[in-house]
Amino acid sequence: METLLLNVIDLQSKVEGKSILKGVNLKVKRGEIHVIMGPNGAGKSTLANVLMGHPHHEIVAGRVNFDGADLLAMSVDERARAGLFMSFQYPEEIPGVTVLNFLRTAVGQISGVTPSLFELNSKLASNLRDLNMDQSYMSRYLNQGFSGGEKKKNEILQMAILEPKLAVLDETDSGLDVDAIKDVYEKIQSLANDQNAIVVITHYNKILNYIKPDFVHILVDGRIVESGDATLADRAAMDARLSAKVAAHLQSDAGANLGGGPLRIGHRKHRSLRQAKCRGGDQLG
Ligand code: ADP
Ligand code: MG
Numbered sequence: 001m002e003t004l005l006l007n008v009i010d011l012q013s014k015v016e017g018k019s020i021l022k023g024v025n026l027k028v029k030r031g032e033i034h035v036i037m038g039p040n041g042a043g044k045s046t047l048a049n050v051l052m053g054h055p056h057h058e059i060v061a062g063r064v065n066f067d068g069a070d071l072l073a074m075s076v077d078e079r080a081r082a083g084l085f086m087s088f089q090y091p092e093e094i095p096g097v098t099v100l101n102f103l104r105t106a107v108g109q110i111s112g113v114t115p116s117l118f119e120l121n122s123k124l125a126s127n128l129r130d131l132n133m134d135q136s137y138m139s140r141y142l143n144q145g146f147s148g149g150e151k152k153k154n155e156i157l158q159m160a161i162l163e164p165k166l167a168v169l170d171e172t173d174s175g176l177d178v179d180a181i182k183d184v185y186e187k188i189q190s191l192a193n194d195q196n197a198i199v200v201i202t203h204y205n206k207i208l209n210y211i212k213p214d215f216v217h218i219l220v221d222g223r224i225v226e227s228g229d230a231t232l233a234d235r236a237a238m239d240a241r242l243s244a245k246v247a248a249h250l251q252s253d254a255g256a257n258l259g260g261g262p263l264r265i266g267h268r269k270h271r272s273l274r275q276a277k278c279r280g281g282d283q284l285g
Helices: 044-052 076-081 099-111 117-130 135-139 148-162 178-191 205-209 231-253 271-280
Strands: 004-015 018-029 033-037 057-066 084-087 094-098 166-170 197-201 215-220 223-228
Touching: 004 044, 004 197, 018 044, 018 057, 018 197, 018 223, 033 231, 044 057, 044 076, 044 084, 044 166, 044 197, 076 084, 076 099, 084 148, 094 099, 099 117, 099 135, 099 148, 117 135, 117 148, 117 178, 148 166, 148 178, 166 178, 178 197, 178 205, 205 231, 215 231, 223 231
Parallel strands: 033 197, 033 215, 084 166, 166 197
Antiparallel strands: 004 018, 004 057, 215 223
């Protein structure tokens, strides 16, 4: 059945009086994986926060429909119970609450039935194995003293146990080494099925080694400026590298001496290259 799980229509937001989201449109169906990429400060985390109902963000315009309901009218709790899951860029530490108790309570709150420890443990075992996490994490306080990798794995463990309809994962790779990235992204991919949907926000250009997105979106300055299939992720990564290179050149000597030959990545002539030419003059070509 082809129903929209998430429909974001012209979403605009402000934080501390400043416009951040400037008209975001995004349609997500069950069974789809979407990747959102874009430069720092573009509003990627803001989009995730607004969807989850973070109180700092003011909705200025737009609508969000989630599984047939008006998401923006729901409390944070209601959003979670409706099947929305968010993995944050900077997970919080909760001293005094063990991972196991947190998970048990979370499942109880969201599904309405608190699982027995036996049930939960049996569900946890294979997920811990997949993520290369030791059973001993379960008795540690949530995120306290966890490495970056452990925090992120813990978030994906929550996702695996809570089985949300829609998971929005914000920079799940940031600060992780290659092995942890592999564990985390392979697990995310394995959790995708035809009943749920996953939105992955990332800078990480090798994401396609692990995740097979149906759509890739580029978010710039509060708007999705381009959407395409997985090949867009490669181009976005190249764009980012190229822009950084161009910026460094322009900064180093204000464009006076842009030596080093034409800016090319591989053999492909690039859209950004053409843009850079327009901005930087002939020297770039
Ligand atoms: P991204 O995740 O794409 O790097 P963010 O959504 O985190 O970008 O930030 C977008 C813009 O919103 C940035 O300019 C950032 O400084 C601003 N911003 C986000 N959250 C807050 C906040 N709580 N208070 C003030 N400014 C914020
Ligand atoms: Mg961010």
